[in-house]
Amino acid sequence: MGSEAEHVLTLETLNPNVIQLQYAVRGPIVIRAAEIENEIRAGVKKPFTQVVKANIGDCHATGQKPITFIRQVLALCTYPELLASIEFPEDAKAQAKRILEGCKGQSIGSYTDSCGLMVVREDIADYIAQRDGYPSNPKDIVLSTGASDGIKSVMTLLLTGKGGNDSAGFMIPIPQYPLYSAAISEFGAYPIPYYLNEKNNWSLDVSELERAITEAKPKCKPRAIVVINPGNPTGSVLNKENIVEVIKFAHRHKLFLMADEVYQHNIWEEETKFVSFKQVLQEMGAPYDKMELASFMSASKGFMGECGYRGGYAEVINLEPEVRAHYYKSISAKLCPPVSGQAVIDCIVNPPKPGQQSYDTYMREKADVLAQLKEKAKFVTKLFNSIEGISCNKVMGAMYAFPRIYLPEKAIEAAKAAGQTPDSFYCFALLEETGICTVPGSGFREEPGTYHFRTTILPQIDELKTPSILEILKLKTVIQDHN
Amino acid sequence: MGSEAEHVLTLETLNPNVIQLQYAVRGPIVIRAAEIENEIRAGVKKPFTQVVKANIGDCHATGQKPITFIRQVLALCTYPELLASIEFPEDAKAQAKRILEGCKGQSIGSYTDSCGLMVVREDIADYIAQRDGYPSNPKDIVLSTGASDGIKSVMTLLLTGKGGNDSAGFMIPIPQYPLYSAAISEFGAYPIPYYLNEKNNWSLDVSELERAITEAKPKCKPRAIVVINPGNPTGSVLNKENIVEVIKFAHRHKLFLMADEVYQHNIWEEETKFVSFKQVLQEMGAPYDKMELASFMSASKGFMGECGYRGGYAEVINLEPEVRAHYYKSISAKLCPPVSGQAVIDCIVNPPKPGQQSYDTYMREKADVLAQLKEKAKFVTKLFNSIEGISCNKVMGAMYAFPRIYLPEKAIEAAKAAGQTPDSFYCFALLEETGICTVPGSGFREEPGTYHFRTTILPQIDELKTPSILEILKLKTVIQDHN
Numbered sequence: 001m002g003s004e005a006e007h008v009l010t011l012e013t014l015n016p017n018v019i020q021l022q023y024a025v026r027g028p029i030v031i032r033a034a035e036i037e038n039e040i041r042a043g044v045k046k047p048f049t050q051v052v053k054a055n056i057g058d059c060h061a062t063g064q065k066p067i068t069f070i071r072q073v074l075a076l077c078t079y080p081e082l083l084a085s086i087e088f089p090e091d092a093k094a095q096a097k098r099i100l101e102g103c104k105g106q107s108i109g110s111y112t113d114s115c116g117l118m119v120v121r122e123d124i125a126d127y128i129a130q131r132d133g134y135p136s137n138p139k140d141i142v143l144s145t146g147a148s149d150g151i152k153s154v155m156t157l158l159l160t161g162k163g164g165n166d167s168a169g170f171m172i173p174i175p176q177y178p179l180y181s182a183a184i185s186e187f188g189a190y191p192i193p194y195y196l197n198e199k200n201n202w203s204l205d206v207s208e209l210e211r212a213i214t215e216a217k218p219k220c221k222p223r224a225i226v227v228i229n230p231g232n233p234t235g236s237v238l239n240k241e242n243i244v245e246v247i248k249f250a251h252r253h254k255l256f257l258m259a260d261e262v263y264q265h266n267i268w269e270e271e272t273k274f275v276s277f278k279q280v281l282q283e284m285g286a287p288y289d290k291m292e293l294a295s296f297m298s299a300s301k302g303f304m305g306e307c308g309y310r311g312g313y314a315e316v317i318n319l320e321p322e323v324r325a326h327y328y329k330s331i332s333a334k335l336c337p338p339v340s341g342q343a344v345i346d347c348i349v350n351p352p353k354p355g356q357q358s359y360d361t362y363m364r365e366k367a368d369v370l371a372q373l374k375e376k377a378k379f380v381t382k383l384f385n386s387i388e389g390i391s392c393n394k395v396m397g398a399m400y401a402f403p404r405i406y407l408p409e410k411a412i413e414a415a416k417a418a419g420q421t422p423d424s425f426y427c428f429a430l431l432e433e434t435g436i437c438t439v440p441g442s443g444f445r446e447e448p449g450t451y452h453f454r455t456t457i458l459p460q461i462d463e464l465k466t467p468s469i470l471e472i473l474k475l476k477t478v479i480q481d482h483n
Numbered sequence: 484m485g486s487e488a489e490h491v492l493t494l495e496t497l498n499p500n501v502i503q504l505q506y507a508v509r510g511p512i513v514i515r516a517a518e519i520e521n522e523i524r525a526g527v528k529k530p531f532t533q534v535v536k537a538n539i540g541d542c543h544a545t546g547q548k549p550i551t552f553i554r555q556v557l558a559l560c561t562y563p564e565l566l567a568s569i570e571f572p573e574d575a576k577a578q579a580k581r582i583l584e585g586c587k588g589q590s591i592g593s594y595t596d597s598c599g600l601m602v603v604r605e606d607i608a609d610y611i612a613q614r615d616g617y618p619s620n621p622k623d624i625v626l627s628t629g630a631s632d633g634i635k636s637v638m639t640l641l642l643t644g645k646g647g648n649d650s651a652g653f654m655i656p657i658p659q660y661p662l663y664s665a666a667i668s669e670f671g672a673y674p675i676p677y678y679l680n681e682k683n684n685w686s687l688d689v690s691e692l693e694r695a696i697t698e699a700k701p702k703c704k705p706r707a708i709v710v711i712n713p714g715n716p717t718g719s720v721l722n723k724e725n726i727v728e729v730i731k732f733a734h735r736h737k738l739f740l741m742a743d744e745v746y747q748h749n750i751w752e753e754e755t756k757f758v759s760f761k762q763v764l765q766e767m768g769a770p771y772d773k774m775e776l777a778s779f780m781s782a783s784k785g786f787m788g789e790c791g792y793r794g795g796y797a798e799v800i801n802l803e804p805e806v807r808a809h810y811y812k813s814i815s816a817k818l819c820p821p822v823s824g825q826a827v828i829d830c831i832v833n834p835p836k837p838g839q840q841s842y843d844t845y846m847r848e849k850a851d852v853l854a855q856l857k858e859k860a861k862f863v864t865k866l867f868n869s870i871e872g873i874s875c876n877k878v879m880g881a882m883y884a885f886p887r888i889y890l891p892e893k894a895i896e897a898a899k900a901a902g903q904t905p906d907s908f909y910c911f912a913l914l915e916e917t918g919i920c921t922v923p924g925s926g927f928r929e930e931p932g933t934y935h936f937r938t939t940i941l942p943q944i945d946e947l948k949t950p951s952i953l954e955i956l957k958l959k960t961v962i963q964d965h966n
Contacts, residue, residue, distance in 0.1 A: 006773055008775050009806045013643075015640055018640055018642075018813045056594065058587060060587070060592040062588065072562060078554055078823075109549050109788060109792060110542070111541045145793070149817070158491075159498040178816070256492065287489065292491050292492060308595065310793075310818075310821040329501075333506040333665035333666065333669075335509075336790075337793070338628070338824060339792070339793075340561075340791075
């Protein structure tokens with residue numbers, strides 16, 4: 001028996017779905033970025049002094065400060081002795097007490113129901129009702145470990161348990177957030193890509209949805225359509241008419257609606273407003289208002305950016321009662337989402353009210369973060385469009401730009417020779433030459449023959465300004481070396 | 484189109500693996516317990532004043548107090564303004580600073596690496612090396628959202644991506660912790676039950692392992708053996724000789740070793756010691772010390788009982804480097820485990836040292852919790868064996884007793900008539916008559932023709948004492964009504 005033969009798990013026996021799975025946001029380029037950071041620490045000379053991690057929407061990592069009220073409530077829940085401290089405002093104490101009273105044994109160290117604390121679910125339902133102008137039922141709210149976990153739980157319900165032509169088809173936008181393609185790979189499900197129209201500001205055209213589902217129908221059982229609004233990585237925002245069309249399409253083809261709305265607080269255009277799928281569904285009335293819809297939300301984005309707490313929730317409406325019971329059951333073996341993440345969510349959906357002690361600070365901190373992000377969104381759009389060989393749709397929402405790069409033929413050939421996609425090749429060159437870590441467009445999928453990269457708009461504005469222009473221009477030279 | 488036809492998800496179209504999945508710890512009896520609590524609140528008269536939730540190892544829910552040091556470090560990480568407070572001990576501040584320095588942007592609100600913070604992984608490796616007397620590599624440590632998430636991630640690697648006779652077989656003890664059967668259902672994998680020997684203190688006999696795998700081989704591809712030590716729900720603890728036998732068996736059949744060691748701090752017999760699979764593997768030397776082993780640990784059990792923080796980790800050794808890379812990649816789409824849970828783990832594996840400010844309190848609090856649990860373990864064992872019609876193996880470890888109940892034939896018939904397993908019938912009667920919520924043995928699987936229930940040993944000792952005896956005796960009358 002050779003040493004090879006000793007292993008249970010080899011590349012031959014490893015779950016092929018795991019081999020297939022890709023999650024570019026933390027892919028090879030990010031591994032290389034970490035290596036470069038180590039090299040810099042070890043004294044290796046580089047054309048830059050630090051790596052700028054523009055690969056991931058990790059707000060606090062790029063210097064954004066936590067919202068004080070959220071952290072005060074969290075500290076009070078964590079260490080209730082602080083409830084006696086005069087250093088903490090009364091409204092934070094009241095919120096912490098309310099959360100603790102919802103916890104068994106008044107400790108956030110006890111398990112909650114698998115759907116989350118009822119007090120938090122009620123607060124979320126109130127927030128949604130206020131946002132949309134339509135009621136929301138706390139029983140339809142299911143908290144999760146970040147939005148990702150909630151998304152995968154809903155996808156799990158939709159799997160067919162079969163392979164081949166009977167596997168579950170999920171319509172996903174291209175470009176998409178790679179959680180979806182990763183989950184589809186892991187589940188052995190079937191991706192049904194529909195292309196967003198880059199030429200028209202990444203618009204979502206129903207004719208393209210029809211093309212996509214028609215092509216896919218012989219190959220799988222289409223079960224759901226995923227819409228990411230505001231768009232990741234595109235930065236686009238859907239208007240109400242567009243949402244109406246998607247809902248009608250889903251109804252026509254009997255698809256479960258999955259609305260990824262985690263960037264609902266991140267809208268940068270004055271004339272643009274976030275409209276939820278839930279609201280439009282309600283406005284449309286029968287028969288649409290009875291359609292199954294899951295909308296996902298996260299504590300990690302918006303103005304709070306509390307990624308590390310892994311807070312998230314789904315509002316899942318119009319499930320058959322028996323299906324809902326199975327849904328609850330299916331998440332019960334996970335026990336419950338982290339309670340501190342649930343508490344973060346509570347502070348987001350139930351913030352201080354006018355007149356309360358923390359109100360002014362909360363509103364100012366929230367406005368500051370959003371104003372900075374807005375400035376960066378506009379700056380980034382302008383920056384990319386000022387560079388020859390790059391074009392970029394307006395960053396209307398979310399936290400990313402997805403500029404298209406026009407690579408010379410020789411650069412494309414050099415990439416192919418190196419066994420990389422052309423945009424991977426570009427992103428690796430960008431990283432090695434400038435220290436800016438982005439994600440190749442191929443990681444989000446893209447229209448064949450087009451090349452992009454995704455960058456967050458999170459780095460501090462000073463980091464983004466003049467140096468970046470110079471760095472990206474410098475990169476042009478790198479690319480042109482292959483011309 | 485009828486209203487039925489409007490739903491994408493019906494019992495006919497729902498993922499059959501989800502329908503199959505059962506997680507008894509939060510099953511129908513727990514739903515009924517919550518209803519009874521609501522009834523009591525609404526003024527409905529019951530033969531008891533409160534529901535005793537003995538169904539789940541939820542330490543703080545039953546009155547156990549958090550360890551002060553853990554919560555202090557957590558509060559400091561959450562709200563670093565407290566680092567300036569004289570109310571917090573210096574060692575807690577030092578630990579919080581160390582964790583925050585490991586976090587990007589020095590915030591626990593930023594994402595960590597998907598494997599967790601390196602500082603925590605290093606501390607875990609030190610803890611394991613000290614525990615076992617053999618080195619541990621921080622790169623082999625992967626933090627998770629509770630142990631459950633870590634267990635499912637490792638199981639995912641072992642799936643075959645195929646069904647029928649080619650599906651992955653997981654050997655699981657009977658009785659087992661139902662996470663395993665739930666995950667096997669969800670994954671469409673194949674359970675290979677091996678029976679623990681109740682007559683010999685729930686011992687694990689290799690002849691039974693051989694029987695089980697021989698029977699299963701035509702029906703699946705056996706990939707792994709799960710051992711829960713200390714045992715849940717059995718309360719048994721394996722000795723070194725027994726572990727050696729299991730390792731040799733796994734080697735003989737080329738199985739991946741999955742050691743669920745979350746109760747490693749919960750040992751109640753003076754003459755008994757927890758020995759890890761990792762330690763025994765190392766002691767055995769070649770070829771065994773190159774076997775693939777995953778050992779799982781949790782922040783939710785032991786003396787800390789911080790269930791709500793969802794902290795956990797796996798030490799996974801001897802993976803092929805390429806397989807390890809795929810493992811890391813496969814968890815990357817989950818982004819990272821909750822950072823506050825990672826911080827809890829850090830406090831457990833790297834507690835205050837002698838001479839430090841928090842040392843005495845930490846040691847006293849830890850010893851108090853463990854002493855109380857030990858008293859309860861002994862009390863519960865004695866209690867059940869004092870009741871006619873119940874027998875119970877010694878609770879040597881973990882947090883549960885799994886007494887066998889001998890039901891009269893008429894009670895069994897009545898249960899069948901009610902469409903329940905006899906032990907469900909018993910547990911429902913126990914709940915309705917006494918308010919004690921336990922889990923039917925069938926939820927953990929059991930040898931055909933035997934009936935059990937699982938109860939935690941967590942309720943406060945006063946709650947467990949005389950009233951319980953009376954209540955369980957009262958129950959005997961309930962059962963005898965069917966005799």
